[in-house]
Amino acid sequence: MWLWQDLEHFAFDFAEQVRLSEDFRNEIQFGRVASALADEAERHIEGLRIKFGDLSQVAERLIERPARRGYVWESFHAGVAAALVGRPEEAEVHLRRVLDEDPFAPWIAEVQQVARHVHEVAHDSVAVRGWAAAAIASCRRKLTLDEPAAPPVVLFP
Template sequence: MRRGFLWDGFDAGIAAALAGDPDTARDHFERVLGEDPLAPGMVDAQEKTRELHALAADREAVAARVVHSCRSKPGLDPVRLAMS
């Protein structure tokens, strides 16, 4: 991961977890966690990254966490996910 491109690693970690590759997901998440939090938003992103790192082996939990996070920002109600 290029230094300063936290979101690249964050998104790549999510994609790997959703694809069923928790080891690669954790590698990406660890790179995000290794970044110096130079801006207030980075501290929050790293907190979310810690949660996702812990969930990396559970695709459904990662998907639920990401969807919940995205829906909560604009104040949307939670949804129940059905993954196969």
């Protein structure tokens, strides 16, 4: 979950298909499938912790993914992460994709409003960090998460 998303629920917008789906045949078969899937998910989570070990890795992983029209959150998170690690040109490319989406639902228009702001300040590292700190603090309050022991540090190259 990217806390800069500032939602009132948990969401992890990084989709990868781990295995093909299986049809339900009976409870015994489904129990075995569910158990194997849970074991596989546990291993996959460890891989994600390594893959997203720090903000630089987060930015790299999100930026390198191919753009997919209709996947607003993927472009949004890639743009925000790029801006936070001092890659404003890449941030602008990804955030422009968000702005180019059809706002057919109110939530898309809301994401576009935030993307527009981050796009406008992408070259101003102080403004980007200030926006992110405020969004993360708001999200932490909404989710009733404890305050971090130390404020997050974002280093720019």
